[in-house]
Amino acid sequence: xxxxxxxxxxxxxxxxxxxxxxxxxxxxxxxMTDPLVxxxxxxxxxxxxxxxxxxxxxxxxxxxxxxxxxxINQRFSYKTGVLVGLGMAIAGALLFYPASxxxxxxxxxxxxxxxxxxxxxxxxxxxxxxxxxxxxxxxTRRLSLAQSFNPVGTNIGVLLATTLIxxxxxxxxxxxxxxxSQQELLTIRSAELQAVMVPYVGFAFVLLAIWIGIALTxxxxxxxxxxxxxxxxxxxxxxxVKRLIHNPHYRWGVIALFFYIAAQTCVWTFTIQYxxxxxxxxxxxAGSYLQYSMIVFLISRFVMTWVMGYIRPSILLTLLGFIATxxxxxxxxxxxxxxxxxxxxxSMCLSLMFPTIYSIALQxxxxxxxxGAAGLVMTLLGGALMPMVQGAMIDAFGAAISFALPAFCFLxxxxxxxxxxxxxxxxxxxxxxxxxxxxxxx
Numbered sequence: 106x107x108x109x110x111x112x113x114x115x116x117x118x119x120x121x122x123x124x125x126x127x128x129x130x131x132x133x134x135x136x137m138t139d140p141l142v143x144x145x146x147x148x149x150x151x152x153x154x155x156x157x158x159x160x161x162x163x164x165x166x167x168x169x170x171x172x173x174x175x176x177i178n179q180r181f182s183y184k185t186g187v188l189v190g191l192g193m194a195i196a197g198a199l200l201f202y203p204a205s206x207x208x209x210x211x212x213x214x215x216x217x218x219x220x221x222x223x224x225x226x227x228x229x230x231x232x233x234x235x236x237x238x239x240x241x242x243x244x245t246r247r248l249s250l251a252q253s254f255n256p257v258g259t260n261i262g263v264l265l266a267t268t269l270i271x272x273x274x275x276x277x278x279x280x281x282x283x284x285x286s287q288q289e290l291l292t293i294r295s296a297e298l299q300a301v302m303v304p305y306v307g308f309a310f311v312l313l314a315i316w317i318g319i320a321l322t323x324x325x326x327x328x329x330x331x332x333x334x335x336x337x338x339x340x341x342x343x344x345x346v347k348r349l350i351h352n353p354h355y356r357w358g359v360i361a362l363f364f365y366i367a368a369q370t371c372v373w374t375f376t377i378q379y380x381x382x383x384x385x386x387x388x389x390x391a392g393s394y395l396q397y398s399m400i401v402f403l404i405s406r407f408v409m410t411w412v413m414g415y416i417r418p419s420i421l422l423t424l425l426g427f428i429a430t431x432x433x434x435x436x437x438x439x440x441x442x443x444x445x446x447x448x449x450x451x452s453m454c455l456s457l458m459f460p461t462i463y464s465i466a467l468q469x470x471x472x473x474x475x476x477g478a479a480g481l482v483m484t485l486l487g488g489a490l491m492p493m494v495q496g497a498m499i500d501a502f503g504a505a506i507s508f509a510l511p512a513f514c515f516l517x518x519x520x521x522x523x524x525x526x527x528x529x530x531x532x533x534x535x536x537x538x539x540x541x542x543x544x545x546x547x
Contacts, residue, residue: 113238113239113243113247117238117239119322120234120238120322120324121235121238121251123315123318123319123322124187124231124234124235124251125251125254126254126315126318127187127191127227127231127315127319128231128251128252128254128255128258129254129255129257129258129261130227130258130311130312130315131224131227131228131255131258132254132255132256132257132258132259132260132261132262133258133259133261133262133265133308133311134194134198134220134221134224134258134262134308135163135224135258135259135262136258136259136260136262136263136266136373136395136399137262137263137265137266137304137305137308138159138160138163138217138221138262139160139262139263139266139370139373139374139395140263140266140267140270140271140377140392140395141156141159141213141217141266141270141301142156142157142159142160142374142375142492142496143156143271143377143378143381143388143391144270144271144274144297144301145159145210145213147274147297147388148274148294148297148298149210149294150279150282150283151210152496152500153378153496153497153499153500154493154496154497154500156496157374157492157493157495157496158210158214158493159213159214159217160370160374160488160489160492160493161489161490161492161493162214162215162217162218162221162489163217163218163220163221163488163489164221164366164370164485164486164487164488164489164490165218165221165486165489166217166218166219166220166221166222166224166225167221167222167224167225167228167482167483167485167486167488167489168225168483168485168486168489169222169225170221170222170223170225170226170229171225171226171229171479171480171482171483171485172476172479172480172483173226174186174189174190174225174226174229174230174479174482175229175475175476175478175479177189177226177230178229178230178233178475178478179475179476183230183231183233183234183237183324184230184319184324185230186226186227186229186230187227187230187231187234187319188316188319188320189223189226190223190224190225190226190227190228190229190230191223191227191312191315191316191319192223192316193219193220193222193223193226194219194220194222194223194224194227194312195223195309195312195313195316196219196223197216197217197218197219197220197221197222197223198216198220198305198306198308198309198312199306199309200212200215200216200219200220201213201216201301201302201305201306202302202306204216204298204302205295205298205299205301205302208291208294208295208298213298213301216305220305225482225485228482229478229479229482231251232248232463232478232481232482233467233474233475233478235247235248235251236248236464236467236474241468244464244468245413245418245460245461245464245465246410246413246414248460248463248464249406249409249410249413249457249460249461249464250410251460252406252459252460253403253406253407253410255406256399256402256403256406256456257403259399259402259403260396260399260400260402260403262399263392263395263396263398263399264396265304266304266392267389267392267393267395267396269300269303269304270300270301270304271388271389271392272388272389273296273297273300274297274300274388275293275296275297277293342476345472345473345476346476348473349470349473349476349477349480352469352470353528354465354466354468354469354525354528355466355467355470355477355480357466357521357524358462358463358465358466358467358481358521359466359480359481359484360517360521361462361466361517361518361520361521362459362462362463362466362481362484362487363484363486363487364487364513364514364515364517364518365455365458365459365462365484365487365514365517365518366459366484366485366486366487366488367487367488367490367491367492367510367511367514368429368455368491368511368514368515368518369455369458369459369488370487370488370491370492371491371492371495371507371508371510371511371514372398372448372451372452372455372508372511373395373398373452374492374495375492375495375496375499375504375507375508376391376394376395376398376448376449377391377392377394377395378391378499378504379436379440379444379445379448379504379505379508380394380445381504382440382499382503382504382505383440383441383442383444383445383504383505384441384442384445394445394448394449397449398448398449398451398452399452401449401450401452401453401456402452402453402455402456405452405453405456405457406456406457408456409421409456409457413457413461417526418457418461418464418465419461419465419522419523419525419526420522420526421457421461421522422457422458422461422462422518422519422521422522422525423519423522423523423526424519424522425453425454425457425458425519426454426458426515426516426517426518426519426520426521426522427515427516427519428454429451429454429455429511429512429515429518430512430515430516430519432447432448432450432451432454433447433451433508433509433511433512433515434512435447436448436505436508437505437506437508437509437512440503440504440505444505448508451511454515458518461522462518462521463481465521465525466481467481487514491510491514494510495507495510495511498510
């Protein structure tokens with residue numbers, strides 16, 4: 106990679122820093138939500154499958170809101186999309202307060218859906234915006250660096266869940282809760298749901314501070330105007346979709362990202378269940394292993410960003426996909442402490458995959474970049490559907506065997522890396538360079 110190419114356009118430093126904070130913010134929300142499957146399963150005496158509706162609501166919102174976010178970005182700007190997303194996420198986080206008073210599972214699902222919908226708009230806007238902030242040749246590394254701060258947020262999210270939520274769960278078993286009087290059960294449930302509410306309402310005020318910072322910051326670009334490109338904001342949706350479907354790197358990238366999101370969500374959602382089922386850990390101890398996973402993810406993301414400067418990202422994607430599959434198989438056949446550490450090690454493999462698949466899939470899209478980005482964010486539907494499948498597998502076969510599902514998902518991501526390696530080199534220049542041109546309206 107030529108050293109003369111700038112990593113970031115000079116006038117994009119402050120906007121880049123603010124967006125990096127957003128990357129950390131949605132990391133907080135995602136991993137603070139993962140333990141809620143176990144939390145609501147305990148509080149409302151649900152099966153793992155039923156409690157997995159938490160992830161269905163969270164990632165289902167990403168699927169439904171990503172495309173409207175693309176229309177916002179196309180019609181207005183990336184900055185508008187970021188502000189709309191943050192505003193909606195603030196409203197969702199604040200809904201946790203009335204949900205804790207109402208004490209119904211459905212109200213919490215509504216709050217999660219609203220929060221995640223806002224984050225979907227935010228993520229759909231922020232990822233291509235980062236790509237637009239410098240030359241295409243450095244786009245993958247730039248996005249990987251921004252994504253490196255996402256695990257900073259994921260660590261904070263797990264820390265909040267393991268210190269403020271999980272320790273507050275009452276030790277009563279399902280049988281003991283069933284034997285309690287209605288009033289006694291409501292008292293315990295109210296205290297537990299108050300513990301769930303507190304970090305989310307606090308998170309709302311953090312998001313509000315970020316919203317104000319971005320709203321007050323001028324995010325200009327390199328002297329490109331709307332007049333220079335007449336019709337810039339015209340939307341030809343049907344033609345765009347047709348071009349995207351006929352682009353093999355994008356088409357297979359959507360599939361690969363669907364299964365990556367499925368793998369990540371399943372691994373992080375059910376690490377706690379694996380720990381409780383295989384080594385008999387209590388909720389707090391099991392949560393600490395999820396925290397270890399986030400630390401591994403954080404360190405690996407920065408390491409992989411550096412390694413990408415020397416090794417083609419597709420090679421790393423392929424290798425880590427196969428390694429992750431092997432770790433899942435080890436966790437299946439050797440349930441126990443060593444299997445649990447194999448589950449923790451999966452986060453090392455996860456660290457590289459999202460920015461690599463995302464950047465490869467967006468290369469060469471040109472004017473279709475904004476809707477292409479929305480399609481990629483819609484793949485978070487994998488995080489809505491697959492945890493329900495794995496939850497049903499846990500109920501039927503146990504936590505260890507259920508890791509056959511993420512093993513299959515990792516094989517798909519490895520196959521996409523092989524596909525890119527075997528494809529003819531594509532001409533640089535369109536995805537990020539066009540995005541840079543169109544970002545002038547921010």
